[in-house]
Amino acid sequence: xxxxxxxxxxxxxxxxxxxxxxxxxxxxxxxxxxxxxxxxxxxxxxxxxxxxxxxxxxxxxxxxxxxxxxxxxxxxxxxxxxxxxxxxxxxxxxxxxxxxxxxxxxxxxxxxxxxxxxxxxxxxxxxxxxxxxxxxxxxxxxxxxxxxxxxxxxxxxxxxxxxxxxxxxxxxxxxxxxxxxxxxxxxxxxxxxxxxxxxxxxxxxxxxxxxxxxxxxxxxxxxxxxxxxxxxxxxxxxxxxxxxxxxxxxxxxx
Amino acid sequence: xxxxxxxxxxxxxxxxxxxxxxxxxxxxxxxxxxxxxxxxxxxxxxxxxxxxxxxxxxxxxxxxxxxxxxxxxxxxxxxxxxxxxxxxxxxxxxxxxxxxxxxxxxxxxxxxxxxxxxxxxxxxxxxxxxxxxxxxxxxxxxxxxxxxxxxxxxxxxxxxxxxxxxxxxxxxxxxxxxxxxxxxxxxxxxxxxxxxxxxxxxxxxxxxxxxxxxxxxxx
Numbered sequence: 001x002x003x004x005x006x007x008x009x010x011x012x013x014x015x016x017x018x019x020x021x022x023x024x025x026x027x028x029x030x031x032x033x034x035x036x037x038x039x040x041x042x043x044x045x046x047x048x049x050x051x052x053x054x055x056x057x058x059x060x061x062x063x064x065x066x067x068x069x070x071x072x073x074x075x076x077x078x079x080x081x082x083x084x085x086x087x088x089x090x091x092x093x094x095x096x097x098x099x100x101x102x103x104x105x106x107x108x109x110x111x112x113x114x115x116x117x118x119x120x121x122x123x124x125x126x127x128x129x130x131x132x133x134x135x136x137x138x139x140x141x142x143x144x145x146x147x148x149x150x151x152x153x154x155x156x157x158x159x160x161x162x163x164x165x166x167x168x169x170x171x172x173x174x175x176x177x178x179x180x181x182x183x184x185x186x187x188x189x190x191x192x193x194x195x196x197x198x199x200x201x202x203x204x205x206x207x208x209x210x211x212x213x214x215x216x217x218x219x220x221x222x223x224x225x226x227x228x229x230x231x232x233x234x235x236x237x238x239x240x241x242x243x244x245x246x247x248x249x250x251x252x253x254x
Numbered sequence: 255x256x257x258x259x260x261x262x263x264x265x266x267x268x269x270x271x272x273x274x275x276x277x278x279x280x281x282x283x284x285x286x287x288x289x290x291x292x293x294x295x296x297x298x299x300x301x302x303x304x305x306x307x308x309x310x311x312x313x314x315x316x317x318x319x320x321x322x323x324x325x326x327x328x329x330x331x332x333x334x335x336x337x338x339x340x341x342x343x344x345x346x347x348x349x350x351x352x353x354x355x356x357x358x359x360x361x362x363x364x365x366x367x368x369x370x371x372x373x374x375x376x377x378x379x380x381x382x383x384x385x386x387x388x389x390x391x392x393x394x395x396x397x398x399x400x401x402x403x404x405x406x407x408x409x410x411x412x413x414x415x416x417x418x419x420x421x422x423x424x425x426x427x428x429x430x431x432x433x434x435x436x437x438x439x440x441x442x443x444x445x446x447x448x449x450x451x452x453x454x455x456x457x458x459x460x461x462x463x464x465x466x467x468x469x470x471x472x473x
Contacts, residue, residue, distance in 0.1 A: 052373055054372060054373055075376070076375070078374065079374070080375075083373040085366070085370055085373070089366075089370050091367060091370075091389075092389070092468075092469065093388045093391075093462060093465045094465075102374050102384075103374050106374070134468070136468075137465070137469045
């Protein structure tokens with residue numbers, strides 16, 4: 001439980017002359033549910049993509065599950081990290097079963113094991129098994145995201161990365177999925193979830209710890225309670241104020 | 255009156271006409287198959303080398319602009335009269351059309367899919383074969399259709415270098431001043447084109463029909 005899953009040490013990332021991430025240091029422990037909160041351009045997605053090597057740091061060390069992210073072994077390495085993205089994530093030309101089976105196939109599992117795993121995962125994310133032969137276009141947005149989660153879990157990775165997976169969904173379905181994702185994290189033994197979002201309520205609800213990012217730096221990385229009780233920077237205060245502003249609106253309308 | 259002459263011509267020459275149609279078919283289909291294989295190899299090799307791909311497409315566009323009649327004639331000293339020269343010319347002509355369409359189709363695949371594929375652990379080759387190629391299928395097939403029609407037409411000129419085919423009927427008509435063989439040649443070429451267009455459509459449906467229909471909301 002105390003082992004480090006993700007370690008960033010003095011990590012910087014530049015795109016041309018623009019520094020997107022500057023000197024980032026943090027550590028995520030095994031089994032934690034981390035949410036990363038930030039506006040667009042805060043560097044939160046770039047940080048996530050550096051964890052599975054889709055972006056390479058300009059400087060610094062990144063260590064994931066005990067492996068230093070090096071060139072060459074990245075392809076094999078990515079097969080052991082779950083990856084869930086926004087609505088466009090599923091391949092439209094593959095059935096639900098084929099989508100879920102992408103990584104197991106890359107790992108060379110036999111057919112029977114893959115079929116069994118697909119059934120198991122559909123059960124886990126509360127989708128009927130007869131969805132297997134459908135195509136993504138035949139599913140609703142919420143159902144597609146469940147498939148996305150199932151696909152990320154397919155090879156039973158210790159770490160799952162979520163890149164704003166629920167942002168395109170309407171609020172009812174989003175809330176339902178948030179509850180289920182939190183349950184899922186509890187149910188699955190010792191899996192680390194790293195979840196990027198721009199929704200403050202989502203971040204506070206889901207995360208064991210919340211990382212607030214702004215302009216490529218961490219403003220605060222703390223439990224939701226500490227964050228609300230002891231905001232450490234002006235930016236965090238402002239963010240929380242917007243949430244409270246909403247609260248006032250609710251009170252006024254009641 | 256005319257139709258009687260047409261029927262009479264058919265009755266007298268149907269053996270020869272059918273064998274010319276067969277020659278034409280072999281000429282066109284083997285050229286197209288060769289051109290497709292070459293196009294896929296070129297793209298697979300140079301997909302990440304954009305400048306190479308650009309240069310190659312430019313090169314084939316230059317060849318494409320050479321008049322077909324001249325092209326056939328120019329090849330005679332190199333590969334002689336007959337089928338080989340004809341197929342070389344036809345492959346070169348369709349190569350440009352195929353490359354253009356294939357490249358556009360593949361480059362228009364949404365880059366988010368490629369990133370997801372990479373994130374799930376696919377290597378470059380797997381991304382090409384399992385994601386880019388299938389998602390580019392409709393562009394690939396429209397390229398094949400255009401290439402098919404133009405090759406069907408250009409192949410008639412191969413008759414001038416004794417490669418046979420339905421061009422023989424056209425040139426026979428021109429030389430003897432008869433309209434029937436010209437009409438028959440045209441009709442048979444058109445029929446052949448239509449038939450293979452249909453085959454292409456069927457093939458496309460087999461390959462990507464089910465998910466295309468799913469996109470359209472049909473089950």
